[in-house]
Amino acid sequence: MPPSTFTPLQRVLTTLSQQEPDRVPLFLLLTMHGAQELGLSLKSYFSKAENVVEGQLTLQKKYQHDNLYGFFYAALEVEAFGGETIFVEDGPPNAGEPIITRPEDILALEPPRVKDSPCLHKVLQAQQMLKEKTGDTIPIIGVVMSPFSLPVMQMGFASYLDLIYERPDLFERLMKVNQTFCVEWANAQLTAGATAICYFDPVSSSTIVTREQYLRTGYAAACQTLKHIQGPTATHFASGRCLPIVQDVAQTGTAIIGVSADEDLTELKRAAQGRLSLLGNLNGIQMRRWSAADAEAAVKQAIAAAGRGGGFILSDNHGEIPYQVPEATLMAVVEAVHRWGKYPLDWLDA
Amino acid sequence: MDHFLHDLKSHQEKLLNALLQVDRLTAKEILTYPYPGASALQVVENLVVPVLEQVGLGWEKGSYSLSQVYMSGRICEELVDLILPPSHTSRLSQPKMAIATLEDYHVLGKRIVYSTLRASGFEIENYGQMTTEELAERATSDQTQILLISVLMLPSALRVKALRDQLRKKGSRVKIVVGGAPFRFDPLLWREVGADAFGETASEAVHLVHTIIQEMQCPPQLLPLSNAY
Numbered sequence: 001m002p003p004s005t006f007t008p009l010q011r012v013l014t015t016l017s018q019q020e021p022d023r024v025p026l027f028l029l030l031t032m033h034g035a036q037e038l039g040l041s042l043k044s045y046f047s048k049a050e051n052v053v054e055g056q057l058t059l060q061k062k063y064q065h066d067n068l069y070g071f072f073y074a075a076l077e078v079e080a081f082g083g084e085t086i087f088v089e090d091g092p093p094n095a096g097e098p099i100i101t102r103p104e105d106i107l108a109l110e111p112p113r114v115k116d117s118p119c120l121h122k123v124l125q126a127q128q129m130l131k132e133k134t135g136d137t138i139p140i141i142g143v144v145m146s147p148f149s150l151p152v153m154q155m156g157f158a159s160y161l162d163l164i165y166e167r168p169d170l171f172e173r174l175m176k177v178n179q180t181f182c183v184e185w186a187n188a189q190l191t192a193g194a195t196a197i198c199y200f201d202p203v204s205s206s207t208i209v210t211r212e213q214y215l216r217t218g219y220a221a222a223c224q225t226l227k228h229i230q231g232p233t234a235t236h237f238a239s240g241r242c243l244p245i246v247q248d249v250a251q252t253g254t255a256i257i258g259v260s261a262d263e264d265l266t267e268l269k270r271a272a273q274g275r276l277s278l279l280g281n282l283n284g285i286q287m288r289r290w291s292a293a294d295a296e297a298a299v300k301q302a303i304a305a306a307g308r309g310g311g312f313i314l315s316d317n318h319g320e321i322p323y324q325v326p327e328a329t330l331m332a333v334v335e336a337v338h339r340w341g342k343y344p345l346d347w348l349d350a
Numbered sequence: 351m352d353h354f355l356h357d358l359k360s361h362q363e364k365l366l367n368a369l370l371q372v373d374r375l376t377a378k379e380i381l382t383y384p385y386p387g388a389s390a391l392q393v394v395e396n397l398v399v400p401v402l403e404q405v406g407l408g409w410e411k412g413s414y415s416l417s418q419v420y421m422s423g424r425i426c427e428e429l430v431d432l433i434l435p436p437s438h439t440s441r442l443s444q445p446k447m448a449i450a451t452l453e454d455y456h457v458l459g460k461r462i463v464y465s466t467l468r469a470s471g472f473e474i475e476n477y478g479q480m481t482t483e484e485l486a487e488r489a490t491s492d493q494t495q496i497l498l499i500s501v502l503m504l505p506s507a508l509r510v511k512a513l514r515d516q517l518r519k520k521g522s523r524v525k526i527v528v529g530g531a532p533f534r535f536d537p538l539l540w541r542e543v544g545a546d547a548f549g550e551t552a553s554e555a556v557h558l559v560h561t562i563i564q565e566m567q568c569p570p571q572l573l574p575l576s577n578a579y
Contacts, residue, residue, distance in 0.1 A: 094503075213417065241412055
């Protein structure tokens with residue numbers, strides 16, 4: 001095929017301005033496949049910025065997707081708070097024992113400083129190197145956990161839900177601590193080279209809390225936090241539903257919304273009304289067993305539902321493609337986007 | 351009992367509203383009210399179980415949130431412990447059941463299913479978080495008959511296959527019921543890993559446990575429900 005005149009960054013910026021670029025942009029949010037490319041264990045892979053840089057560049061060269069992912073793993077933020085990370089051989093690392101073992105611990109909790117956190121430095125170093133190597137040709141995506149969702153790793157999900165319902169005073173203090181950290185961490189990534197920040201906020205999803213709860217909690221935290229982040233943001237619910245709150249999410253100042261395979265893309269696009277661009281929603285769990293034909297059908301269906309008029313980036317629905325998804329499937333997704341994602345999408349009228 | 355059943359719909363609506371509002375006091379008043387002629391077990395079976403089922407279905411349809419499912423289960427678990435204590439004869443006559451998270455550090459799903467089962471009158475051992483080897487060993491030595499496994503991560507879901515193999519090698523015929531996000535997002539996964547059943551919600555887990563108990567008491571070939579999972 002002839003080379004496109006659009007760089008990946010131009011392609012993405014065009015779709016974010018609700019216009020059609022040369023084709024539907026594709027984000028492959030691959031955190032762990034770089035380790036497979038380099039023949040390293042996940043623990044070893046994430047131990048050095050250079051590994052992640054090499055992994056990301058190798059993957060992008062192979063799949064020609066429209067992003068680099070400057071994200072290591074979520075538990076890293078809890079590491080910065082003094083927690084530990086538990087590595088597994090075939091999946092994302094998990095946060096270890098909670099750093100908040102009783103609600104009163106929150107009174108003494110202080111936000112870690114990015115400059116004092118070697119684990120965060122690795123990420124910044126990787127993003128800086130990616131930026132040096134690619135310039136302004138391709139978006140480098142940084143990641144933060146939202147202040148409202150980070151406590152799941154800081155104290156455990158059940159204890160956190162108890163806190164929200166039973167200790168609003170301590171909940172407020174925790175939000176303040178996490179907001180301070182989140183803003184500093186996001187801005188450090190933007191300074192290092194990230195083009196945009198993906199604000200992961202699964203607890204705000206309508207799968208977890210009602211819209212009323214969201215407005216009192218996750219929405220308030222997002223409004224307070226995102227206005228201090230000095231760059232574009234995407235809000236991602238990590239497979240959680242968001243249709244009932246799409247309009248509210250648009251009010252938080254974010255530009256993109258990561259949407260779930262659990263919801264209809266056509267309805268989501270309608271609800272976004274051009275105020276938000278959609279990122280999603282290929283089913284990452286099912287992707288593991290997809291044939292090439294399955295991949296093509298899923299890509300085609302997503303593009304048919306949300307591709308027209310721009311405002312759409314094709315991606316998985318979780319913000320991270322499982323380690324088990326094979327190369328052949330990823331390649332089938334890429335080929336399907338190149339085949340069915342070229343604008344204008346005339347085939348939809350055929 | 352007749353009076354209780356006559357007004358059952360109204361009691362259920364009141365309990366549902368109290369649970370969705372996380373109103374413990376009202377929920378306690380409804381559940382501890384001395385309904386003439388109704389036993390504690392009848393109150394649990396006719397009031398708590400269907401209401402928790404409604405909450406679970408509401409979550410499945412997107413009407414209610416997971417936090418409401420969790421808080422409803424927790425409140426009902428506490429209150430059912432008051433009216434149907436762990437030593438109650440109805441709980442003691444059940445097959446041995448346990449619940450665990452398998453090589454997974456996300457325990458909310460397990461907590462919800464545990465609360466919902468206990469609130470539905472079942473007694474169930476909470477094994478906590480375990481590795482495949484630990485869980486196979488424990489379930490075998492305890493002679494557990496129904497094992498519920500909750501996971502959030504795909505690698506953990508895939509470990510169920512190795513667990514099943516280890517259990518069978520050790521001679522355990524325990525029934526394995528799985529639940530959690532990977533099984534929801536891939537409806538074929540529970541069969542692939544060799545589970546006996548998959549529960550989409552905590553209330554569905556209650557139904558599955560009922561069905562398995564029925565099958566244990568009666569040969570499966572005589573039960574039309576044996577294809578339900």
